[in-house]
Amino acid sequence: MQFQPMYYDGELFLPRIELNMTSNQSIGIITDLKRKQLLMNQLEDHSQYYLFRAQQNEYMRLTVEELITFLIKVTERNERVALLMDYFALEEERKIRIKNLSSSKRMYVTLLRAFFAHHPTLVLEEPYFFLEEEDRHHFKRILDDLSKEKQILILTSNLEDAMISCDAIYRLNEFGFHPLDIRDSEEDKQEVPEQDRANITLQKIYTKRNDKAILFDPPEVDYIESMDGSILVHVGGENFVCALTLTELEQRLINFGFFRCHRSYIVNLQKVREIITWTKNSYSLRLNTGKDSVVPLSRSKLHELKALLNI
Secondary structure, three states: OEEOOEEEOOEEEEOOEEOOOOOOEEEEEEOOHHHHHHHHHHHOOOOOEEEEOOOOOOOOOOEHHHHHHHHHHHOOOOOOHHHHHHHOOOHHHOOOEHHHOOHHHHHHHHHOHHHHOOOOEEEEEOOOOOOOHHHHHHHHHHHHHHOOOOEEEEEEOOHHHHHHHOOEEEEEEOOEEEEEOOOOOHHHHOOOOOOOOOOOOOOOEEEEEOOEEEEEOHHHOOEEEEEOOEEEEEEOOEEEEEOOOHHHHHHHHHHHOEEEEEOOEEEEHHHEEEEEEEEOOEEEEEEOOOOOOEEEEOHHHHHHHHHHHOO
């Protein structure tokens, strides 16, 4: 899958991107609305891609059962309606008109068009954004099954939504196109050197932006991320470059309630609002910040975190 570069006012806005996708793989790209639309527009005329756009409409007058029956017929599939209704977990809604469904359930039913697509590659814009928790889990299960035979690309502005289903995640912004390290690893099990938690040695976190030195008090920091060789300190929805390594920051911030939740992330536990379980091996942390940020939680760190939080 290739995307051609695009320029605005003489500056590179969308770099050349080449994704070597294979079956049984889901890739996520985190980016803004304008770049999402430009990526989708470049794929629009390719017969091998099924494109699902956010807030796509459905036949409102049909019942759920009538829609599934219609989709089976037009795509010439052999599945029985009753079996699919059970697979989609829509037995209770089968006789309800789509216009009368909740907004989350209506979007979930609309997303099911991806299940019927014959295309080898599915490109989905914000598939989880409008879904409530239950519908998210149902659609994740369906995408996991589809990914066994198809390639899936998810375009979203939300890290959590990408983490739900994606094996690899990239960030596309004004700084370019960069992979995010979301892999779980045995390295997460390495012990942090023992420190005296009463001995507070760090008062400020030194960062840089546009050649300016910016200092933050530790409680101001939401989380810290390692991305493409750089250490980014996230504060109030913005990020700032830090010269220290994650290990150095982990050791210095241990007295301020920070936790190494993943090989590439350190989180301020005072900002954690929710521990999210997607599967028995997939977790994330939702932060109570202005932009409702989400960071990955390694499987090997889950029990340590629960002990720290006394849960």
